[in-house]
Amino acid sequence: MSQTNDDTPTHTTRLTGSEIIWATLEGEGVREVFGYPGGAILPAYDALRKFPIRHILVRHEQGAVHMADGYARASGRVGVAIATSGPGATNMVTGIATAMLDSIPLLCITGQVPSKVLGSDAFQEVDITGITLPITKHNYMITRAEDVGPAIREALRIAQSGRPGPVLVDITKDAQQGTAAYDFASSAPAAYRPHPMLRAESASILAAAELIRAAKRPVILAGHGIIQSDAREQVLALAERLQIPLATTLLGLGGIPASHPLQLGMMGMHGEAWVNHAIQQSDLLIACGMRFDDRVTGSLSTYAPNAKKIHIEIDPAEINKNVKVDVALIGDLAEMLEVLLPHLAPIGGESAWVREVNAMKGECAVRDIQNLPDTGHLYAAHVMHDLWHTTGGKAIVATDVGQHQMWEAQYYKHEEPRSLITSGGLGTMGFALPAGIGAKVACPDKEVWVIAGDGGFQMTACELSTIAQENIDINIAIVNNGYLGMVRQWQEFFYDKNYESSPILSPDFVKLAEAHGIPGATVRTRAEGVAAMRAARERKGPFLINFLVEKEDSVYPMIPAGSALHEMIRRPGKNPLIETAQDM
């Protein structure tokens, strides 16, 4: 089919490339997209109103991708973001990398200069497929209208299949303007081709079962894969059948209920002491849908030295990447556990190992910050704890990156999958506000809270305007300590308290919100905080709370980067504050 600029379709099934974009998305069930128009994508925007798709106009293309990301994390569906060529496309890069590192299914559509001027440094031309090559699961450059439909359908298939990830489709302006015969059914992509290295080997299953039966001190490491694979039921069956305690990664939080008696909590750099001790003392680690990130292992040479390791993982490239494992089960987590479970007979009663691990909690529980009398100081830990209480633990919480993110992970107890939206792998500041918007668009009936630090919030604060324009009903909690808190903490611990460039001046966030027509409150005490949270929840529409918290508080425990998992920095003794939350 030749490229034409014929604007009048001669046949009912003949559509422009622009129309094919939306028709294909509509056919695939997409109802919301996040985007920002510009020259090279204008033909697509021109065609948008003919289709039942809601477009959320963002203030910066990075926000569009984070919104699509939050949408995908909250719903499990593919998030879609759209932008123009050149700067529109490059602004998406941070968002795409964020999704790549956390295996989030996204479709990013970018406009591109007309195909006849490709490579000529035309106005707003950038090689976005080249730029995003290492941070997308796959990408396309489409130069003909007839290729638009198949590419978008295949991109959606790739984004969701196997280990999910972001896919970018770059569409030249002439491909949007040209016409092609269109038929949704005939643009179906080739069937998902399972990874040839995915094999359920009965020998491996039997070996895994053997290791599990023989283990005296097993721990399940519960990762993001539990949520991605919808494997809560199977993982809990494994844990309960053999009385195996569970430790969770940051992205695994909510994958299993925080209140489950075998759930220990978050592992790793800012994990609870007993969780990391349990891992270090275990004789078998059963890694379920996690990738032994350096933030959860600490020093590899000292990691769980006496433990055999079973790795259940869908991506063969993760096997033996960081930690050498004894048995690898490569495949979908839920499916693998379904095959494994019949080989394991239940054991009755609580095991000695579970009692031992639970005993390690005791000492920390009585020293908990929540048990201290109110001294008038406001600590971020209190904010998280009170928010958890006030919302009944049922809100979707989108966090930014840094200290407040770790406090949230420690003090907000997530019961449900997809209730914590956070940038784990890339650690992208500025993620929370747009991701929270995306989560609310995906789940309009759920209560959504954005928690951000004063630093990260300012990176994408422009999206307040998006909230106002689209009337997004979310609540925003800014944990404001006047510092780039985690940077300050590292400077305190590792750079002789040389607080270089970490004190940060912020605007009056409440006034900033009010300038956008969003009401807010500044909070200095714990009592004010709870009242403000209640006010925010009762009010229909967005609300912002600026929590002025203790300036130089640190997240404890902390494993310095490269140290062994049990070599934690604990909260100094003479400081009455303790590092953990134990009351439920």
Added chain:
Amino acid sequence: MLHTFVALVEDKPGVLTRVASLFRRLNVNIVSLTVGRSEKPGVSRMTIVSEASPTAGHRIMASLYKLENVLQVDDVGQAACVIRELALIKVAATPKTRSHIFELAEVFRARIVDLAPESLMIEITGVESKIEGLLQVLNESEDRILEVSRTGRMVMRRGQHTSRVLDAMRVPGPEEAEEIPEEEIAEEEADLPQ
């Protein structure tokens, strides 16, 4: 150590970049990479030789499979295969000094494919060590090598291991691959003069 992968990839623009970029990202150096059409329409065959730690083979193969355009990867490291490389070597030679180069070429079963008043061109095919052997002899005989162009390694498994059979076998891992029989190595190196 050297790892050799044979990959069947879709014959589309940008696929070579994706494969090359993967090695760059893994911080693995590509020693040689040859690519051309395969027996299947729309499918190219790559032979990639890379220098990486002995345990890196699995990860490289698994990562290659993550590329959507990669259809099949075979880590031929330990398997019995035919390995060939082609080299064109231009040597400075006058009518007076040609004859001994002709002799050398004959010993190495190479061919003279171009003859000019001041130079000649040798075409040689074989395993790398054979080509390096000829280059070394030329260097030691004080013949001035003007240009060298080498294709890099091309590899094909011996026997029934066609792509179709490998498909059916779903690609054996290195541990399942056959050991190279000693006599085959001997045969492989047999046309090397020493």
